[in-house]
Amino acid sequence: MTKTDLHYRLREHRAALAAALLFAAIFALYIANHQMGWTVPVLTTATNKGVLLAIVAMAQTLPVLAAGIDLSVGMVFVLANCLASHLVVGSALQATLGAGVVLAIGALCGLLNGVIIVYGRLQPIITTLATGTIYYGLSLGLRPVPGGEIHAGLADALTGALPGGVPAMLVVLLAVVLIVWVPYRRSVVGRATLAIGSSLPAAYMSGVNIGRTILVTYTLAGLLAAIGGLLLTCVTYSGEASAAIGGVYTLNSIAAVVIGGTSLAGGAGSAIGSIFGAFALRTIGDLLFVFDLEPLWQPLFQGVILLTAVSLGALRLLKVSNRLDLFK
Amino acid sequence: MTALALRLKRSGQLPVLAAAACTFALLMVGSLYSKNFLSADYLLLQLQIASFLGVVATGAMLVILLGGIDLSVPWLVTVGGVMSAAAAGWWGDTGALIAIPFGILCGAAFGLVNGIGVAYLRVPSMIFTLGINAVAQGLIVVQTGGFAPQDRSTPTMHLIATGRSLLGIPNALLVWAVIGGLTLFLLHRTTLGRAIYAVGNRERAAYLSGVDTRRVTLLCFVIAGACSAAAGVLLTGYSTKAYQAMGDAYLLPAIAAVVLGGTNILGGRGSYLGTVVGVLLITLLQSILSVMQIPEMGRQVIYGVVIIAMLLVYGRGRRHSD
Numbered sequence: 132m133t134k135t136d137l138h139y140r141l142r143e144h145r146a147a148l149a150a151a152l153l154f155a156a157i158f159a160l161y162i163a164n165h166q167m168g169w170t171v172p173v174l175t176t177a178t179n180k181g182v183l184l185a186i187v188a189m190a191q192t193l194p195v196l197a198a199g200i201d202l203s204v205g206m207v208f209v210l211a212n213c214l215a216s217h218l219v220v221g222s223a224l225q226a227t228l229g230a231g232v233v234l235a236i237g238a239l240c241g242l243l244n245g246v247i248i249v250y251g252r253l254q255p256i257i258t259t260l261a262t263g264t265i266y267y268g269l270s271l272g273l274r275p276v277p278g279g280e281i282h283a284g285l286a287d288a289l290t291g292a293l294p295g296g297v298p299a300m301l302v303v304l305l306a307v308v309l310i311v312w313v314p315y316r317r318s319v320v321g322r323a324t325l326a327i328g329s330s331l332p333a334a335y336m337s338g339v340n341i342g343r344t345i346l347v348t349y350t351l352a353g354l355l356a357a358i359g360g361l362l363l364t365c366v367t368y369s370g371e372a373s374a375a376i377g378g379v380y381t382l383n384s385i386a387a388v389v390i391g392g393t394s395l396a397g398g399a400g401s402a403i404g405s406i407f408g409a410f411a412l413r414t415i416g417d418l419l420f421v422f423d424l425e426p427l428w429q430p431l432f433q434g435v436i437l438l439t440a441v442s443l444g445a446l447r448l449l450k451v452s453n454r455l456d457l458f459k
Numbered sequence: 460m461t462a463l464a465l466r467l468k469r470s471g472q473l474p475v476l477a478a479a480a481c482t483f484a485l486l487m488v489g490s491l492y493s494k495n496f497l498s499a500d501y502l503l504l505q506l507q508i509a510s511f512l513g514v515v516a517t518g519a520m521l522v523i524l525l526g527g528i529d530l531s532v533p534w535l536v537t538v539g540g541v542m543s544a545a546a547a548g549w550w551g552d553t554g555a556l557i558a559i560p561f562g563i564l565c566g567a568a569f570g571l572v573n574g575i576g577v578a579y580l581r582v583p584s585m586i587f588t589l590g591i592n593a594v595a596q597g598l599i600v601v602q603t604g605g606f607a608p609q610d611r612s613t614p615t616m617h618l619i620a621t622g623r624s625l626l627g628i629p630n631a632l633l634v635w636a637v638i639g640g641l642t643l644f645l646l647h648r649t650t651l652g653r654a655i656y657a658v659g660n661r662e663r664a665a666y667l668s669g670v671d672t673r674r675v676t677l678l679c680f681v682i683a684g685a686c687s688a689a690a691g692v693l694l695t696g697y698s699t700k701a702y703q704a705m706g707d708a709y710l711l712p713a714i715a716a717v718v719l720g721g722t723n724i725l726g727g728r729g730s731y732l733g734t735v736v737g738v739l740l741i742t743l744l745q746s747i748l749s750v751m752q753i754p755e756m757g758r759q760v761i762y763g764v765v766i767i768a769m770l771l772v773y774g775r776g777r778r779h780s781d
Contacts, residue, residue, distance in 0.1 A: 200585070247767060252776040254724045256528070260711060261766040268759030275756070335779045382530075382589055395583045427604065431597025438576075438590030445580035457581055458662040458672065 146392020147404030153390070154411040161414050164421045171296040177417065178298035179290050179366050183359055185304060185409040187380050188387035189312060189402040190355035193348045195388050198328040198397025199248070199255035201349065203263035204356040205381030206270070207240045209372060211360025213270040216279025216370025219361070226282035234357050240266055241353020245346040263377070270372035277371035279364075286365040300362070304406070307358060311351060312402045320347045328397025387412050390440050412437070474721025475733040477773045482740045489747045496747070507621075507629035509742040511690050511697070512712055513735065514635055517642050518686030519713040520734045521679045524646075526659045526726025527584030529683050531573060532713060534595035536706025539566045539691025541599055544610035544701040555613040562692045563685050569595055570684020574677035584680075599703065612695045620696030631693055638686070643731050655679060659726030715766050716741045721773070 141148070158177075167173050187204055194201040211233050218229030240262070247258045292298050315321045323344040326334040335341055359380075364370060384405075385395075391408030393400025415436050419429045451457060489496035515532060522529040543562025547555045554561075569591055576587040612620075622630045646652040654675045657665035666672045690709065695701040720737030722729025744765060748758045 247771075251767075251771050252778070253767070253770050254776065257714070257718050257724050257770065258767065260714065261763045261770075264711070264763035264766075265760050268756045268761075268763065271756040271759060331779070341779060385586060386589065389583075389586050395585060427601055428597075430600045431594065434590065434593030434595075434597040437593050438587075441586045441590050442576065442580055442582055444582055445576075448581060455663065455666070458666050 144401070144404075147401055147407065150391045150404050150407035150411060154407045154414065157411055157414045157418065161418055161421060164418075166421075171292050171298075174296070175290070175292045175298040175300075177414070178300045180417075181410045181413045182300040182304045183363055183366065184380065184383055184387060184413050185406040186307060186355055186359040186362065188384045188391070188405040188409040189307070190352045190359065191381075191384035191388050192391070192393055192400065192402040192405045193315075193324065193352045193355075194255060195385075195393055195395060196328050196397060196400060197324045197345060197348050198331070199345070199348075200385070200395075201241075201244065201259045201352050202256060202381055203240070203244060203259040203266055204352060204384055205377035205379070206263040206266040207237050207353050207356035208360040208363065208380050209377040210240065210266045210270045210273075211237050211357035212363045212367075212376075213273040213279075213370040213372050215361045215364035216281060217273060219281050219285065219364065221282070223282070223284065226285055229282075230285075230361055233361050234354060237357020237360065238350050238354040241350040241356070242346065244353065245349035248349065249342045249345050263381070267372065267374055267377060274370045274372045277369055277373075279370040281364045281368055283368075286368060289362065289365045303362065307355070308402070308406075311355065315347075315351060316401070320344050324348050325398055328394075328399070330398075383412060384409070386437055386441060389444070412440075472721075472730070472732075474719075474773050475730060475736055478719050478721065478733065478736040478740050478769070481769060482736060482743060485740070485743045485747060489743070489750070492747075492751060496750075503623075503627070503629060503632075505739075505742055505746055506632045508746070509738050510629070510631035510635035511693050512709065512716060512742060513738045514638055514686050514690040514693065515709045515713045516716045516734050516738050517638055517731075518683030520717045520720075520722055520729065520731065521642070521655065522584065522683045523714070523717050523722055523724060524655050524659045524726055524729055525676055525679050526662070527577060527676070527679075528714070528724075529573070529588050529680070529687075530585060530710065531569065531588040531592040531595060531684070532687050532710045533704070533706040534592045534599065535566050535569050535684055535687035536691040536694065536709055537599055537701070537703060538569060538595050539563060539688025540695035540701035540705055541603060541610075541691075541703075542566075542688075543616065543692045544612055544695055545602070547613045548610035555615070558613050559616060559619075559692055562695075563688045566688020566691070567681050567685040570681040570687075571677070573684060574680030577680060578673040578676035603703065610701060612699050612701070616692060616696030617699055618696070620693045631697070634689075634693065638689070639731065639735065646731060651675065651678065656727055659723075659728070661727075712741045712745070719766065719769055 162169050165173055187208055190204045191201060214233045214236060215230070218232055219226045220229065244259055244262055247253055247262065248255050289299055289303060293302065320343070323334065323339045326337070326339055327341060327344060331341070387408035388405045389395060389408070390411060391400065391404030391406070393404060416433060419432060424432065486496060495501050515536065519529055519532065539562045542565040543558040546561040547558040573588050573591050576582050576591070577584045619630050619634060624630055625633065646655065654665065654670045657668070657670055658672045658675050662672050687706070691706060694705055716737035717734050718724050719740055720729070720733030720735070722733060744762065748761060753761065
């Protein structure tokens, strides 16, 4: 690898690296001030919470790369949670089949978003806003009151720690990255997504199959959100159709994507950055507990941190030499 | 006939007409279910309830016309309600006098921060207003001590939100009419209005034509914040009490109303008349679904399906090849 090549790669991943460093700094602060410090239970709990948001943030990254947005990820996440609390039960075989069905339905939800956007030619933001309502309605139908259960063996295996103290969720996250994100990013479809995000007309003129790319992108987003929902069920051991959970995950996923360095205008970024963005966001929330802050001030503290984090993007203004570059 | 259809299409009023037709159809469907749907009482009550959404949608529309989006609606509505009630609680009689302007001013202040972030720091509006929403929530939690605020609305607020002073027309509707009239004037008779459409179409071109696009953006967000807070004040008067998360139910309906009324979600195109029709449509839809006693699940699904279906009829974008 030549020096310029390395330089180029560093530049490309600058934002993701910054998010990783941010997370490392916050997490170090968290561990240093935690009563129990660097122990397996603390790490496992932190990972379980972080990975849930990280996977939903990955789901959000894909449409954002294509200059779209998926405001229904949180609701697909909740729908998968409710479905899993019905289906992932019984014998090991039944539970595995059930998990497969949950993921398939998540992908189907994403596909429906894609179909409406591509063939209905509606804007992603309003489409997913409306389909999100539909998915929430379906979750309510499945779980009018919180409840249900999940295959205990599966849940324990996924939320516990492997021998050696590595949280199992971390392995799940790694597997999702290797099985979904890496092949996608390296495929023609992944490249086409970035091309569409950079410039739709240019991508169209270059013969990119826009319809297929968008369909795959939103389907994968649905699938990832459903994986998150399945994992949520493993953590909570129950299903709950909560509009609040869906809303919080949708909004935090957007924040994580932005902190992870993916441009909301599309065309640049990566799901890896979003993962670290999600971890950083989650750890900030936990920081409040180790510092024993008055609970009353917690929402304000979190809001200010969130606002500051997303405003960091304004630093690029310092480098703008032609004022016209400010305006798109 | 085709000539008429073509002219309609070119005038850009097609979505407004389609939404109006749907509203009418909804009323007809409702009247099959119960005769009450066509009574003056029911319609006036719906108009009164629609006024709250209408005021929120006015601010949301201005921001959407710019090509942005304001996700801080939920907690700015709450800010308006809680702060106006608190002003009356803190300062006694003078407080009651300035409660309404104070609440609206607080919302406008948050709108100002929104505007600074979006216009001058160039942070995408979707994410910056999200942050402001979180900060507003935090401040309200601290201010109310984490409890539901005990401050009640002032008699004036109650009168404005629920009274019917003039010929039996709800006062809230009059408030919406005044705000609507001002918005129409702003959009079509002032340079600021022209500039809003220009920025929404292409900010760069507007900037090169000498428009101070950042100030235009700032002003729109201030107005949007004030509108959200004003709706909060009305709501507080309506329910005689400010409570946390009172604005949660207004974000999605407001955006849906604006878009169903034919305003382009990417900005630059749209009429206020469309937003009015969109607001009426959403309000009627919600009302009919609840009167029919469809369970919450069915309501959510039907709500989403109707929005998608209507947009598929008249809100579709252009083909890539065009």
